[in-house]
Amino acid sequence: MEFREKLLKVDQVLNSDDTKALAFLCKDILKCDISSVESPIDLFKILEEKDDLSEDQPYLLADLLRVIEHFQLLRELDLNSTMSTTVNPITPYRKLLYELSKDIGQKELKKIKFLLTKDLQRSALELNVSTLEVFLEMERKDLLSSSNLLRLEQILKDVRPVLWKQILQFKDSQGKIAQETGLVDLRPRSSSDASRRGKDQTDPPPYPMKAQQRGICWIVNNFDFSRSSGKHKNREGTDIDEGRLSLVFRWLGFEVEVLPDATRDQMLSSMRELAGRDHSGMDCVACVVLSHGLEGGVYGVDGGKVRLKELTELLHGVRCPSLRGKPKLFFIQACQGNKKEQAVPVPANGTVNPKVHDQTDGPSGPGVNIQTDGPSSPVDICSDAVVASELLPSTADFLTAMATTPSHVSVRLEDKGSWFIQSLCKNLVQLVPQGQDLVSILTNVNDDVSKMFKRIGGCRQMPQHSSSLRTRVVFPVPEGRFNHKVTFDDFLGEESTV
Structure with missing residues (x-):
């Protein structure tokens, strides 16, 4: 089956809720208002224009179908074994929100909207507004982001404690991954590190970094x-x-x-x-x-x-x-x-270290x-x-x-x-x-x-x-x-x- 035929097959199989889910999962990739995405084909056109989806790079399509659990469609399109070996474009944060939305029923969603009455506009709290749409509105109001899950934690702790624990487990798992790899450490290692994180009140506030x-x-x-x-x-x-x-x-x-x-x-x-x-x-x-x-x-x-x-x-x-x-x-x-930059000896405790060259030598093979x-x-x-x-x-x-x-x-x-x-x-x-x-x-x-x-x-x-x-x-x-x-x-x- 040709790649474009596969995309058409997806468009024919998925319903409107699936389409909204795909658009939500791709929000960080699209960098635009996802309300304009009315069908999978609309989404695929945008992703192709941004070079995030093609016949040579079907990884995003496979990952999207995997996240929304359309496994039969994955098999039919022969995408079951397709996995990306590079940075995954669907962020763990976005996947977390989607997983939470699947476990929030109508009664619980009604309670969530009630708790957000003072925070969100009335149009975002109407009966036909889905959980994912509530999350999007919270993001627009700067109440929810990948680095700010506190408000959502507070709400779910009251409405559905098991989902609140799911957020805590997510944050803990992300921290453990960071510590094991040594690449991402979410905690300051010392008081000097804390000051670098902007906690030193004498430092001016950094440039805003809150855009989508x-x-x-x-x-x-x-x-x-x-x-x-x-x-x-x-x-x-x-x-x-x-x-x-x-x-x-x-x-x-x-x-x-x-x-x-x-x-x-x-x-x-x-x-x-x-x-x-x-x-x-x-x-x-x-x-x-x-x-x-x-x-x-x-x-x-x-x-x-x-x-x-x-x-x-x-x-x-x-x-x-x-x-x-x-x-x-x-x-x-x-x-x-x-x-060519010349090397000079560096004084240490008032003396010159004659071995400065050997301390920083790289490979010397011919x-x-x-x-x-x-x-x-x-x-x-x-x-x-x-x-x-x-x-x-x-x-x-x-x-x-x-x-x-x-x-x-x-x-x-x-x-x-x-x-x-x-x-x-x-x-x-x-x-x-x-x-x-x-x-x-x-x-x-x-x-x-x-x-x-x-x-x-x-x-x-x-x-x-x-x-x-x-x-x-x-x-x-x-x-x-x-x-x-x-x-x-x-x-x-x-x-x-x-």
């Missing part, structure tokens, strides 16, 4: 430089960086969009299109460029130069009003020149292939450099994190990806669940990368970030664990020295 969608993560991944007239080599290993970034930023709640092998004009055109969108329902935007670079800029695959200022200024408040007051985050994996993301000659740096002060615009709420300091190279390994992206992904996964803000996380990235060293070529690297943020960027703790089929060490690669 975190934002767009726009990734330019430039690999094939065959059109650059021999000025630049292909960037082996960049797909590893893209894969890591896509996994981590989706885990953080972003919608990832990748622009592969972009010329100068394509990069600017895509950024203009991004700036022209309505971001009013989002918390922030993240922009990542993986390419060859020069001081203060990057290269398109055609060899055309794009100053970082040309990219950032397109998101200024005047040009992109829906991002006013919201963080605009840039991460640039590219060289800023062809100089087969290691190190690449950089810079121009092919010093001439390119001298004639095309952009001064560092142009990295940040004069408007507020921008943060730019560079893989290296001005005039220096950044390291990328063919089989491991770049040092900077490795460390960025590792620290986001480890420190976001601890409540650390983004600038603090980037400081950890600086420390990580500064300790990395390769004997071949004597390569070292020092990332650098600059900011016009007005307060802290603190991402909410993502749902569940970081779900990836390989181990955390494999995910990071051997180049991590901490």
Whole structure:
């Protein structure tokens, strides 16, 4: 049976209640008002447009049918063994709410609506309003979210204690998964961690992170430089960086969009299109460029130069009003020149430690292939450099994190990806669940990368970030664990020295 025939079969079998259930389970994916979904076909069209459902990726369809317990349909469509090996798009939180709704009868729903009389509009409490619709209205009123189950706990404790215990078990299981993996720790480990979580009253409140969608993560991944007239080599290993970034930023709640092998004009055109969108329902935007670079800029695959200022200024408040007051985050994996960072001894207790090199050495085998993301000659740096002060615009709420300091190279390994992206992904996964803000996380990235060293070529690297943020960027703790089929060490690669 062809894939589209399978979708049509689902549409024919499922009833209106099933359709509402599917739309509810996909709410975090759709990022829109699900009331417009009147049939499974409506839902499938949206999911296909967002590249979340296709013949090559039927995992979401199989998972949806599995959750709503249409097992016979799963067998008929030969989807019974179809399982996703990547991040599951249906969040544990969304599944929990659906499971709770199945066990709430009409009498109990009537009591729930009574307890919510002062919180919700009368239209949301009418007799024909379902449990899932009540949950949606609670979310709209900020009474219910993945990080705020308290109100629902209080209600179910009075109405149906067994379901209240189900929420407690869910929270406990999520905490245990986090502790076992070491990736998500919902509790501060010390008083200093507590202050990082915003509990220190002297800290200003962080940027709001309460929108239904975190934002767009726009990734330019430039690999094939065959059109650059021999000025630049292909960037082996960049797909590893893209894969890591896509996994981590989706885990953080972003919608990832990748622009592969972009010329100068394509990069600017895509950024203009991004700036022209309505971001009013989002918390922030993240922009990542993986390419060859020069001081203060990057290269398109055609060899055309794009100053970082040309990219950032397109998101200024005047040009992109829906991002006013919201963080605009840039991460640039590219060289800023062809100089190699020099190592210097670090004084410890007034003395110089002569073994500083050996403490941070990476693999030293002759087969290691190190690449950089810079121009092919010093001439390119001298004639095309952009001064560092142009990295940040004069408007507020921008943060730019560079893989290296001005005039220096950044390291990328063919089989491991770049040092900077490795460390960025590792620290986001480890420190976001601890409540650390983004600038603090980037400081950890600086420390990580500064300790990395390769004997071949004597390569070292020092990332650098600059900011016009007005307060802290603190991402909410993502749902569940970081779900990836390989181990955390494999995910990071051997180049991590901490």
